Amino acid sequence: xxxxxxxxxxxxxxxxxxxxxxxxxxxxxxxxxxxxxxxxxxxxxxxxxxxxxxxxxxxxxxxxxxxx
Numbered sequence: 001x002x003x004x005x006x007x008x009x010x011x012x013x014x015x016x017x018x019x020x021x022x023x024x025x026x027x028x029x030x031x032x033x034x035x036x037x038x039x040x041x042x043x044x045x046x047x048x049x050x051x052x053x054x055x056x057x058x059x060x061x062x063x064x065x066x067x068x
Contacts, residue, residue, distance in 0.1 A: 010059055014056065018051050018055065019048070021048065022044050022047060022051075025040075025044050025047050029043070
């Protein structure tokens with residue numbers, strides 16, 4: 001059984017991974033592809049949301065797939 005501290009750590013690591021992915025995508029688009037901040041802002045936010053949702057689904061799906 002997971003403890004509360006374990007659950008909090010999982011959420012914090014998921015948030016950190018999401019932020020890291022968004023910053024990496026933004027840096028690559030701005031400096032490597034030469035796009036303006038206005039062009040990449042929406043895409044970076046959407047990517048962060050999608051990655052966060054996928055991490056949350058993967059985390060909470062483990063609980064749903066456990067036999068009762």
